[in-house]
Amino acid sequence: MTLAPILLRSPAVVVALPTPIVERSREHLFPKDVVLVTSRDLADDPDLFPEESRAMARATPARRHEFALGRCCARQAVSLLGGPRVAIPVGRFRDPVWPFGYVGSITHCQGFCAAAAARTAPVDDSRAIRGLGLDSEPVASLPEELTGVVCTAEECAWLASRQGDGVPWDRLFFCAKESAYKCLFPTTHRFLEFRDVGVRFDPENGSFDARLPSLYGSPSHLIGRYAIRDVILLAATTWLEGHECP
Ligand SMILES: CC(C)(COP(=O)(O)OP(=O)(O)OC[C@H]1O[C@@H](n2cnc3c(N)ncnc32)[C@H](O)[C@@H]1OP(=O)(O)O)[C@@H](O)C(=O)NCCC(=O)NCCS
Incomplete structure (x- = not known):
């Protein structure tokens, strides 16, 4: 299948495209050395x-389709970084196994799919990237009974202070925490509960800070950014070398 990539020069990641094309952006959700490829649904x-x-032998056609779309975006992201066009197998815990020297993350939601990838070796004087996390969710509030599962007491108080501003912050907490989990898991192989991760949003900058439990070898925090594009929420986290707990 031929995909038609376009390079977005604006800092925004546009996800609501009328035609099924693949786009990429080096900016906005991730630091500059990360490539993000997004796609709207493709027919084939x-x-x-x-x-x-x-790995998809027993999957439904819909699941196989979203998986294939994710692998397509992921391979394109690695290729754009000058990496090899190889399989990205499914790890033991469903985590994608990226080619040696690369990290990345995949997400899909309602016909939208995206993958981010970066080289682990630092480029120029920037810091090495040890992990990436990307999550997408529909723009809709969480079912009420889930809010207390996802958010800490401090986050619930913050949510109450933002009520009525039109942003589904409860879903954004969920999205940010899922992205943090995906960022860490391929390296740490540790399961995390939602309330293990403390998220603080900075709505002025479209960013967040994700505080993590103090565990040897894990970072103490991840830097995050979020975006609301049409009907999709996106949260992206980056683990930069040097943020590890002693
Ligand atoms: C992994 C998980 C976060 C996926 O999120 P999701 O919103 O259901 O689905 P998304 O489409 O956004 O992401 C799915 C992709 O995540 C990736 N993924 C799955 N498990 C992963 C893991 N353990 N580590 C990193 N990435 C993983 C895969 O690429 C998957 O797509 P694929 O199967 O087609 O390759 C979620 O299913 C999960 O297992 N959660 C349990 C852990 C958790 O949420 N803890 C609380 C957060 S702190």
Whole structure:
């Protein structure tokens, strides 16, 4: 299948595209050395490598389709970084296994799909990237009973102070925490509860800080950014080397 990539020169990641094309942006949600490829639904299933195909042997057509779209975006992100066009197998805990020297993250939601990737080796004088996390969610509030599962008491108080501003902050907490989990898991292999992660949003800057439990080898916090584009919320986290707990 041929995909038509376009390079977005604006700092915004536009996700609501009328036609099924793949776009990429080096800016906005992630630091500059990260490539983000997003796609709206494609009619056909993009090609898979045999081991990827085997992982989807018993999947429904819809699941196979979203998986293939994710792999397509992920491979394109790695290629744009000058990396190899290889399989991205499914890890033991469903985590994508990126080619050696690369980290990344995949998300899909309601026909939208995106993948981010970066080289682990630092470029120029920037800091090495040890992990990336990307999550997408529909622009809708969480079911009420979930808010207390996802948010700490401090976050619930903050939510109350933002009521009526039109932003589904409860869903954004969920999205930010899922992105933090995806960022950490491939390296730490540790399960986290939602309330293990403390998120503080900075609505002025479209950013957030994700505080993490103090665990050897894990970062003490991740830097995050979020975006609301049409009907999709996006949260992105980056683990920069040097943020690890002693
Ligand atoms: C992994 C998880 C975060 C996925 O999120 P989701 O909103 O259901 O779905 P998304 O489409 O955004 O993401 C799915 C992709 O995440 C990636 N993923 C799955 N498990 C992963 C893991 N353990 N680590 C990193 N990435 C993972 C995969 O690429 C997957 O797509 P694929 O199966 O097509 O390759 C979620 O299913 C999960 O397992 N949560 C349990 C842990 C948790 O949420 N803890 C609280 C947060 S702190």
